[in-house]
Amino acid sequence: MKENNKALLYVSLTVLSWSTVASAFKIALRHVTYYELLVIASLTALATFAAVITFRRKWHFLKDITRREWLVFALAGLLNPAGYYLILFKAYDLLPAQIAQPINYAWPLVLSVLLAIFARQRIPAVKYIGMVISLAGVALISLGPGQLSGADLSVTGILLAFFSAFVWATFWLVNRMSRLTDHVAVLFLNFLFGSIWLLLIAPFMQIHAPSWAGLFASVYSGLFEMAIPFIFFGLALKKTDNPALINHLCFLSPFLSLFLIHLVLGENIYPSTYTGLFLIIGGILFNEYIAGKKKSGASA
Secondary structure (H helix, E strand, O other): OOHHHHHHHHHHHHHHHHHHHHHHHHHHHOOOOHHHHHHHHHHHHHHHHHHHHHHHOOHHHHOOOOHHHHHHHHHHHHHHHHHHHHHHHHHHHHOOHHHHHHHHOOHHHHHHHHHHHHOOOOOOOOHHHHHHHHHHHHHHHHHHHHHHHOOOOOHHHHHHHHHHHHHHHHHHHHHOOOOOOOHHHHHHHHHHHHHHHHHHOHHHOOOOOOOHHHHHHHHHHHHHHHHHHHHHHHHHHHHOOOHHHHHHHHHHHHHHHHHHHHHHHOOOOOHHHHHHHHHHHHHHHHHHHHHHHHHHHHHO
16 A cells, blocks of 8 residues: 555544544543543553554653653643643533534644744734634634524633633644654653643542443543544654645544534534534635745745
C-alpha cells in the first residue's frame, strides 16, 4: 500500500473513532460522574500508550528527557487530560451532546488568538473574517435551540464547553516546548502526569464503584477518544505528503458525530446545530485556505 493511501486509512480510522465518542460520553455519564469517567478513560489511554511503547521497544526515548522537559510534561498533563477533560466532561454532563461537541471545535480560533498574544504571530486582517464566521457559529449553537424550540440550555455548560477549547489551545502551545519526537511517548507522558494529577484530587471527589455499563463506556472513551485516534493521527501525518489535508479531514468527525448522536442517543438535532457547525468549520477552513492564500500572495 502506498504511503499516502496508508495515511488516508489512518486518518479515516481517526475520524471514525472521534465520531463515536460524543455518544459514548453521554452514555457513560448516565452511570458515572464526570470525574469517574475521566479517571477510567485516562488510565485506559495510559495503559494503551504503555503497551504500544513496549511493543515498539521505544522506552529509550524517555532516557534523554531533561528536568525542564519533565516540568513541561507535568504542566501539559495538568492541562490535558486532567483540566481539559474535566471541563469538557462537565460540559457534556450539563448540555446535550449536539451542543457541547461543536462548541469545543472552536479551539483553532482560540489558538490563533493565543499565538498572537504569546508567540507574537500577527493575525492577518483577512483572518478576522473567518474568526467572526466561526464565532457566529458558536453563538448560533448556543442561542439557537432556545429560540427555535424552547430548549433550556445550561449557561454554565456552554461557558465550560467554550473554555475547554481555550484549555486545549493552551495545552497545544505548552506541548510544543518539548523536543521529544516520538508522538506516542509524548502522549504517554502527558497521560502519566494527567493521571497523577487526577488521582491526587481523588480524596476530594465523590467516588462510587461504576456499573458495568459505566465502566465499559468509560473504557471505550479512553480508547477511542484519547488513545487510538491520536496514535493513528500521528501515523497519518508521518505517512502523508499533504498534512493540511489530513488535518482538515478530521473536521468530518463532528458531522458524522451528529448522525450518531441522533441514532444512538435519540437527540433531535436542531437546525441551528447543523448551521452553527458549518459556520465554525467554514470559518476555520476560510482562514486556512482563502486567507492563507491571500497572505502568501501578498508576501510574494
